Amino acid sequence: YNYSYDNDGPGYELCQFQGARQFRNNTIRWNISQNDSVSVGLGAFSIWSGMADGMTGAYIYDNTIYVLNGPGVRVFVSGGGTMTNVNINNNIFVTRNTTMVE
Numbered sequence: 001y002n003y004s005y006d007n008d009g010p011g012y013e014l015c016q017f018q019g020a021r022q023f024r025n026n027t028i029r030w031n032i033s034q035n036d037s038v039s040v041g042l043g044a045f046s047i048w049s050g051m052a053d054g055m056t057g058a059y060i061y062d063n064t065i066y067v068l069n070g071p072g073v074r075v076f077v078s079g080g081g082t083m084t085n086v087n088i089n090n091n092i093f094v095t096r097n098t099t100m101v102e
Contacts, residue, residue: 011036
């Protein structure tokens, strides 16, 4: 159980860097993120893999995400290398002027 608020960058992040072992079956659950990533724009929750086969089995569920400050603040960001079996389920999103998933 974590509470993250008013961070310039993401409140929670799953990242896999180039050259590391495969990232698999990691979970983000039961957290609250309030107005995170208000200046950097990397999302309250950020998912990133820099490897071609770097991430499989990411589970993000039962979280509460409030993003009320600033226009265009992203809730989730995914990019970089290949990601498979990324599951985003049963979360509560409270937003204003926000792209939900990018």
